[in-house]
Amino acid sequence: MAESEARPRDAASAAERRTAAAALNRRRGLEDRLATRFVTASGLTIIAAILAILFVIAAVALPLAAPPRAAPAGEVALPAGSEAMALLLDEYQELAFVATRQGVGVLRLATGAWTPPPPSTLGGASVTSAAASGTAYLVLGLSDGRVLPVHVSTEVAFEEGGRTVHGVVEPRAAVAVDPSGEPVSLFRWIEGRDGPVVAAAVGPRQVTVVRVTEQTSLVGDVTRSEERVAVSLDTEGTVTALALDARGDDVVAGTSTGRLVRVDLREGGAATAETVDASGASRAAVTVLGWLNGDRTLVAGGRDGAVSTWQVVQDERGSRGLARIHRFPPHAAAVVGVAPSRRDKGFVTADAAGGVRLHYATTGRTLLDLGASGSAARAVTMAPKADGVAVVDASGRIRRFAVDNPHPEVTLGSLFGKVWYEGYARPEWVWQSTGATDDFEAKLSLTPLVYGTLKGTFYALLVAIPLALMGALYTSQFMHPGLKSYLKPTVEIMAALPSVVLGFLGGLWLAPMLERAAPGVLLVPVVVPLLTFAAAAVWLGLPASARRRLPHGLEIAFLLPIVLLGVLLALKLGAFLEAGLLAGDYRTWLASALGVTYDQRNSLVVGLAMGFAVIPIIFTVAEDSLAAVPYGLTAGSLALGATRWQTALRVVLPTASPGIFSAVMIGFGRAVGETMIVLMATGNTPVMDSSLFNGFRALSANIAVELPEAPEGGTLFRVLFLAALLLFAMTFVVNTAAELVRLRLRKKYRTFE
Secondary structure (H helix, E strand, O other): OOHHHHHHHHHHHHHHHHHHHHHHHHHHHHHHHHHHHHHHHHHHHHHHHHHHHHHHHHHHHHHOOOEEEEEEEEEEEEOOOHHHHHHHHOOOOOOEEEEEOOOEEEEEEEOEEEEEOOOOOOOOOEEEEEEEEEEHHHHHHHOOOOOEEEEEEEEEEEEEEEEEEEEEEEEOOOOOOOOOOOOOOOEEEOOOOOEEEEEEEEEEEEEEEEEEEEEEEEOEEEEEEEEEEEEEEEOOOEEEEEEOOOOOOEEEEEOOOOOOEEHHHHHHOOOEEEEOOOHHHHOEEEEEEEOOOOOOOEEEEEEEOOEEEEEEEOOOOOOEEEEEEEEOOOOOOOOOEEEEEEOOOEEEEEEEOOOOOEEEEEOOOOEOOOOOOOOOOOEEEEOOOOOOOEEOOOEEEEEEEEOOOOOOOOHHHHOOOOOOOOOOOOOEEEOOOOOOOOOOOOOOOOOOHHHHHHHHHHHHHHHHHHHHHHHHHHHHOOOHHHHHHHHHHHHHOOOOHHHHHHHHHHHHHHHHHHHHHHHHHHHHHHHHHHHHHHHHHHHHOOHHHOOOOOOOOOOOOOOHHHHHHHHHHHHHHHHHHHHOOOOOOHHHHHHHHOOOOOOOOHHHHHHHHHHHHHHHHHHHHHHHHHOOHHHHHHHHHHHHHOOOOHHHHHHHHHHEEEEEEEHOOOOOOOOOOOOOOHHHHOOOOOOOOOOOOOOOOOHHHHHHHHHHHHHOOOOOHHHHHHHHHHHHHHHHHHHHHHHHHHHHHHHOOHHHO
């Protein structure tokens, strides 16, 4: 009876267990599926976030590659009998100030309404030539030998809810350049610091320079004095073009035989400084000359359509001379006009067939061909904001173009190649984003930043890789387990130190200390290993009974005093060598003997400070990889008679090599992306010098420093995002290559597993 009652209970309990097990399996399966989907979704979310960041960075940098654009903005005709000789646009591109035979008039571009020149402006003379000077002056050469500057400006009024721009024309005091009263046919006028300066051709090969000095008394009276210099040009041909820089230092004359003659006015114009050939074998006449914004780059146009840019370059001996920087594609007809941009180093040229082109001097590129009208151009100008071009032809038509060219200075060549910038003796890689003057040109070469990033990474890994890998090998294979339980967590905690703290210590504590003891510090990698090997030889020479007194795995207790002694010995030896061989001051010796300058914040400081930050990462990953080698492999090797060192070198290291390689690549990524240490410990100077004693600027530090001050949407802003994209690409390529190598190593040494 009891047995019959027990059987149903056992069957019921078994059914309940099966039901419970089935429920548990279903719950586990559900949890597994949920965990799988959650992990997958999390991974996909991370990938999507990274791709979204990459998309945003690329979207901001992409406009740098957009080509310049131009579109016709309308045409307007001058009144009959108004022969245009020069013109300027106002900043709103609503008015054109036009120099004609009668003087300077104002043309409203939208309606064609013409305001004629003020009467009696010329004092009975007629206009024989005209030229624009900057954005505020149209200067007239008169038939009586005078040069008359006319100041043009605008007055803005808001009437009935709309903006109305009115032109203001104000003649200023004329300057007599030819006392004989001959007509002025070729001249240049600038508003100098102390008063106007005029250079005019008064003969076939004669140039007169008149410098007017204006002094204002306390009661407001203006006293004018003139200094006149006559320069005879010792050259072939006649003067066909003139250029006078805004400082009044240099006058450049173009001749009918294709020569450029530069006169240095700082020497009083007593002699011609130099003559250079501008046209080559064609000997085509130089038809136009003009300085670009900043008056350091000269544009020369020829009768054969050639366009080139020149700069006054100082060579190694200190002498200054004209040097051709770029040649541009030639026009189909003679170049008759050149107009500079007042925002950058761009300029416009016009030819005798009505063709108009937009160029950029720094990159040496012709950006746009605006087409030809078929009628010879008389004058050309760019709008003050560089967003428009106007050209007037022989028929009296003014053609206007709207220009969209926000990033003309950015090309692959300017970002990564050498560029011949103004004031430099040769093409160079330069990063200099800001300057002190309005005409400063940003220099945005990324090459020094990439070089600095790789330089800092190299020196950091040079310190970190040997110490971290050798430390990981010793810790995993030879160290006593009790000591390892304290040492490994301590090293891992080092990774939590903020990089800003390490950078602060590196820049303010380590850098001055290294400066005082640099020779000794450089001897440490030599003296410490030699002393360690000597100590090891002594250790091996001791009787076995003596060696057994130190428990296995605690050899570091014997080596640590040796290492400290080696460091102290190296520092003492460095001071001795500096006093005996380096004349007591290694910095002076480096500068005189090797031409190397020692900067306090240099690559050595970064190598030690950033190496300290990278060591924990490489050490932890490498030690985990070495410790994960199956114990059976190690035991089998030892059982076959191999020593612990042979086992570690020939069995453990190959098996763990994929993980060790991954550790190095993780450390590489950490060093490449480091910001605060390289910012605070290097001086942050974008120089390309492999010297250990010079600093550098890395991509990451440059972004951190420059981005807060960069105008949103500007060229610098977008170039910084391009630098971020480049940094992303560098790490992506390196990590991808590292993963491929890791997989090959894993496949190669799979037989050990």
